[in-house]
Amino acid sequence: MARKEIQDKLLRLGTDVVGQIKKGDNPYVSIPVRALSNVKFSESKKTLSLGTQESKRYFVNVAHARKFMQTLLVTSFCKDLVEHDIHASIREAYYSLKRNIADTHENTFEEQGESDPIIVDLEVMLDILREQLHLNADRSGVAAGKVTVEDRGDIIDWSKLGSGGWSIPSNVEDIRFRKIDAKFVLVVEKNATFDRLNEDKFWAKHDCVLIGTHGQAARGTKRLIHNIHLQSKLPVYVFTDADAYGYYIYSVIKSGSINLAHASEEFATPSAKFIGLTMADIENFGLQKYTIRATDQDIKRAREMLKYPWFGAKEWQAELKLMIERKIKAEQEALASRHLKFVSEEYLPQKIKKKEFLP
Amino acid sequence: MATGVTPPAERITDNTAEFNSEDFFKKTYRESNVAEFFRRNLHMLGYAGPLRNLTTIVHEFVTNALDACEEGNILPEVTVELQEIGERDFMVSVQDNGTGMPESYIPKLLGKMLAGTKFHRYIQSRGQQGIGAAGAIMFAHMTTGQPIKIVTSGGNGTILTAVMDIDIKKNEPVIFELQKAKGKWRGTKIIAHYKDVLYQKSEQGVTEYLRRTAMANPHAKIVLKEPDGNIVTFDKSAKKIPPKPVEMQQHPLGITADDLRGLAANTEARKLGTFLSASLSRVSSAKAEEIAKLCPGVNFAMDPKEMTHLQAETIIKAFKQVKFIAPATEGLVPIGEDQVAESLKNLLKPNFYSVVTRPPAIYRGGIPFQIEVGLAYEGGAGKIATLKQDGFTVTARVAEIMRFTNRVPLLFDAGGCAITQAVKSVEWKRYHISDFENSPMTVVVNFISPHVPYTSAGKQALSDDEDIIQELRFALMDAGRKLKSHLSGIRREQARTRRNELFNKYIPEISRSLSKITKASEPDIRGRLQKIVNAKLKKGDIEGEEELEAEASGPKRKPSDENGPGED
Numbered sequence: 070m071a072r073k074e075i076q077d078k079l080l081r082l083g084t085d086v087v088g089q090i091k092k093g094d095n096p097y098v099s100i101p102v103r104a105l106s107n108v109k110f111s112e113s114k115k116t117l118s119l120g121t122q123e124s125k126r127y128f129v130n131v132a133h134a135r136k137f138m139q140t141l142l143v144t145s146f147c148k149d150l151v152e153h154d155i156h157a158s159i160r161e162a163y164y165s166l167k168r169n170i171a172d173t174h175e176n177t178f179e180e181q182g183e184s185d186p187i188i189v190d191l192e193v194m195l196d197i198l199r200e201q202l203h204l205n206a207d208r209s210g211v212a213a214g215k216v217t218v219e220d221r222g223d224i225i226d227w228s229k230l231g232s233g234g235w236s237i238p239s240n241v242e243d244i245r246f247r248k249i250d251a252k253f254v255l256v257v258e259k260n261a262t263f264d265r266l267n268e269d270k271f272w273a274k275h276d277c278v279l280i281g282t283h284g285q286a287a288r289g290t291k292r293l294i295h296n297i298h299l300q301s302k303l304p305v306y307v308f309t310d311a312d313a314y315g316y317y318i319y320s321v322i323k324s325g326s327i328n329l330a331h332a333s334e335e336f337a338t339p340s341a342k343f344i345g346l347t348m349a350d351i352e353n354f355g356l357q358k359y360t361i362r363a364t365d366q367d368i369k370r371a372r373e374m375l376k377y378p379w380f381g382a383k384e385w386q387a388e389l390k391l392m393i394e395r396k397i398k399a400e401q402e403a404l405a406s407r408h409l410k411f412v413s414e415e416y417l418p419q420k421i422k423k424k425e426f427l428p
Numbered sequence: 429m430a431t432g433v434t435p436p437a438e439r440i441t442d443n444t445a446e447f448n449s450e451d452f453f454k455k456t457y458r459e460s461n462v463a464e465f466f467r468r469n470l471h472m473l474g475y476a477g478p479l480r481n482l483t484t485i486v487h488e489f490v491t492n493a494l495d496a497c498e499e500g501n502i503l504p505e506v507t508v509e510l511q512e513i514g515e516r517d518f519m520v521s522v523q524d525n526g527t528g529m530p531e532s533y534i535p536k537l538l539g540k541m542l543a544g545t546k547f548h549r550y551i552q553s554r555g556q557q558g559i560g561a562a563g564a565i566m567f568a569h570m571t572t573g574q575p576i577k578i579v580t581s582g583g584n585g586t587i588l589t590a591v592m593d594i595d596i597k598k599n600e601p602v603i604f605e606l607q608k609a610k611g612k613w614r615g616t617k618i619i620a621h622y623k624d625v626l627y628q629k630s631e632q633g634v635t636e637y638l639r640r641t642a643m644a645n646p647h648a649k650i651v652l653k654e655p656d657g658n659i660v661t662f663d664k665s666a667k668k669i670p671p672k673p674v675e676m677q678q679h680p681l682g683i684t685a686d687d688l689r690g691l692a693a694n695t696e697a698r699k700l701g702t703f704l705s706a707s708l709s710r711v712s713s714a715k716a717e718e719i720a721k722l723c724p725g726v727n728f729a730m731d732p733k734e735m736t737h738l739q740a741e742t743i744i745k746a747f748k749q750v751k752f753i754a755p756a757t758e759g760l761v762p763i764g765e766d767q768v769a770e771s772l773k774n775l776l777k778p779n780f781y782s783v784v785t786r787p788p789a790i791y792r793g794g795i796p797f798q799i800e801v802g803l804a805y806e807g808g809a810g811k812i813a814t815l816k817q818d819g820f821t822v823t824a825r826v827a828e829i830m831r832f833t834n835r836v837p838l839l840f841d842a843g844g845c846a847i848t849q850a851v852k853s854v855e856w857k858r859y860h861i862s863d864f865e866n867s868p869m870t871v872v873v874n875f876i877s878p879h880v881p882y883t884s885a886g887k888q889a890l891s892d893d894e895d896i897i898q899e900l901r902f903a904l905m906d907a908g909r910k911l912k913s914h915l916s917g918i919r920r921e922q923a924r925t926r927r928n929e930l931f932n933k934y935i936p937e938i939s940r941s942l943s944k945i946t947k948a949s950e951p952d953i954r955g956r957l958q959k960i961v962n963a964k965l966k967k968g969d970i971e972g973e974e975e976l977e978a979e980a981s982g983p984k985r986k987p988s989d990e991n992g993p994g995e996d
Contacts, residue, residue, distance in 0.1 A: 080945060082945070093959070095960060128960075
């Protein structure tokens with residue numbers, strides 16, 4: 070999206086509100102509702118998208134006034150950023166906008182927890198990504214593989230970055246892929262698993278792009294997976310713990326999330342497949358003694374996920390039900406119970422060879 | 429009594445259980461009975477500890493002073509002076525502007541106690557606590573041995589000064605010196621020397637006693653010269669002397685066998701039957717006959733003075749089976765709503781107040797009484813307390829209850845008092861007082877009756893008679909309702925201001941942002957927003973209250989219900 074177009078969208082939001090004020094109306098902004106009730110799952114695209122429900126945020130409304138003020142503050146801040154071509158983290162945005170409201174003991178924002186959702190509101194309202202608004206989320210995520218990228222004029226070879234790998238920036242919009250020499254992309258949840266596979270040079274031995282998400286994938290990481298796939302059409306396999314949290318991480322990479330349902334087109338990788346750990350792996354790889362008892366929270370979460378349409382596939386329904394029934398979970402690291410290199414030398418090669426994936 | 433000895437002449441029955449030795453009576457009783465009676469009953473007469481001693485002394489003299497002034501139709505101006513001589517050693521003087529005492533009356537200051545009559549006038553009066561000034565004079569004699577000094581004049585140009593003591597042996601007042609001097613002045617001043625008295629600025633001290641006396645007597649000006657020379661003045665807020673309470677006849681349902689014999693001792697009637705209809709209210713001769721039929725063992729033609737206690741009890745039992753008209757209540761004199769209001773305003777300067785004087789009611793079926801309540805809120809209402817708040821010591825005004833019987837403050841035994849009970853039983857939340865104990869408020873309650881049912885001889889707490897509690901609660905709730913309507917008015921006002929504030933404070937930030945986004949004129953947007961807000965507020969067209977309440981009080985939605993874990 071061109072910068073001019075983004076500026077126009079921000080300006081239009083402002084002029085709409087000013088127009089209402091000039092008519093003497095109670096001014097408002099319309100925000101698509103970001104909740105499960107307004108999220109649609111497309112069976113054909115395998116992605117989430119936002120429905121048409123909108124809520125109006127009015128100024129003269131006891132419950133809205135403060136957020137209305139905050140929305141305009143963030144809008145004005147983003148317009149400045151785009152105009153002057155500066156980038157800011159969402160934390161910097163919070164500090165830039167936080168100030169005392171004259172004659173009160175109140176601040177425009179009391180904590181970052183107030184400004185972050187307003188930023189998402191603005192993305193959804195304008196249908197612009199925050200990266201395009203020059204706001205950057207926190208980053209986390211590493212990559213390794215026989216890949217060469219160009220980042221702001223620097224050429225980076227992911228195969229020559231030692232034990233740490235390439236740290237994925239929060240904004241990957243301007244990353245260009247020069248070379249991708251791989252047969253698949255392997256995304257792993259845990260840093261420890263990434264380090265194990267990196268040390269074992271798994272990506273060299275098996276020709277893959279290795280990406281570590283460090284828990285729930287950050288926006289930059291999701292976007293990077295999306296972009297690699299878009300450009301190379303390589304299959305994407307996701308490797309997480311066998312628990313509700315891990316399965317959900319996979320689903321967000323594959324189909325998008327409720328919060329980012331408006332941007333699934335940009336972030337989701339619908340062809341991604343789940344490699345493990347699965348409940349079946351526990352038996353097949355002799356991990357029975359290395360499982361953990363699932364907490365009530367895990368079970369509750371799994372029950373909720375049973376109802377999500379994007380977990381509607383019969384394999385996932387069976388997997389979740391089995392987890393609820395057996396009340397257990399297992400970590401990626403449990404595979405080390407066999408031996409340290411078991412994961413890189415036996416588990417993953419075997420799973421890939423047999424194409425044992427969940428959809 | 430173990431030995432069955434009855435003290436002669438006087439029926440000092442209840443409180444003399446200890447001195448039952450025959451020897452004692454023979455040798456000493458006649459000579460020192462008054463002093464002995466006094467000493468043995470100190471605590472029941474209001475002399476129970478140095479702090480209370482001083483309050484009781486002041487109470488006795490001030491009550492006399494107020495009565496003396498009202499008797500002469502004079503708006504009372506009473507000055508109390510406390511001079512510290514040494515530790516627990518004070519000169520106390522009380523001066524009024526009443527009609528003064530004639531020479532012959534001075535010894536009667538000791539009258540009640542020495543006369544030993546048990547007959548009480550059935551009338552609403554202050555003098556139901558203690559045993560009057562006589563006790564206060566006796567207490568001086570006991571603690572310092574010093575005589576008291578009385579200066580008095582009727583305003584006729586002659587001022588009388590008398591020094592007076594009690595001759596314990598003769599049970600008689602002794603006047604040592606009596607001087608007459610020329611001078612234009614009117615009133616009475618009593619000066620007495622006390623030990624075993626303590627001055628404290630506490631809730632039970634003299635200052636508080638006088639403040640509360642002023643509260644219940646808005647027609648009186650009361651001045652206190654404190655030991656440190658500080659002068660506290662409680663000005664009058666009313667210019668009318670309250671009407672005199674009327675002496676009433678006792679109602680048959682309100683008396684005991686002992687009361688009945690007391691009445692009989694003073695009657696001129698020669699037959700029991702005529703005595704009953706002559707001395708009691710609502711007893712016609714027909715009713716007297718009805719009673720006679722219920723008491724076959726009692727001869728109603730007998731001399732009432734010869735009625736035995738047993739016979740009196742039989743008659744009292746019969747009373748309960750007869751239907752009487754309720755007693756007359758005209759004799760009761762409340763302070764009055766207007767005057768209580770003036771008092772509250774004068775002494776507490778509250779932001780809000782409400783006052784209720786209930787219509788007269790009856791307890792025990794035959795004793796008339798009446799309740800008055802004043803509520804004062806914020807301003808100077810409530811007592812100052814030191815509280816711990818978040819680890820800091822702060823002072824704040826908290827609830828105080830001022831109890832009165834026949835305009836006399838009760839400072840002691842608050843916990844055992846029906847008034848305290850009734851106040852605490854009220855659901856103050858209903859009247860917008862969310863936390864009564866910690867609210868800046870003063871509750872004034874005056875109980876009026878010719879017979880005050882105290883819990884004990886200490887006469888500092890009202891007993892919890894059901895009728896009285898109910899009436900107290902009605903009065904408090906009436907007053908609470910009135911206060912609530914004041915408070916809700918104010919709260920609406922505050923809510924409106926808060927709501928104005930809620931929107932107005934955001935206007936500058938919104939205007940600035942919109943101006944930066946669109947280059948529109950900031951002052952123009954600001955002005956227009958202000959108009960929109962004002963119009964909305966004026967129409968009362970404000971939305972979002974329910975949403976806000978739901979957010980604030982409703983169960984918080986678990987994030988997991990709607991969003992995935994750890995999403996950004």
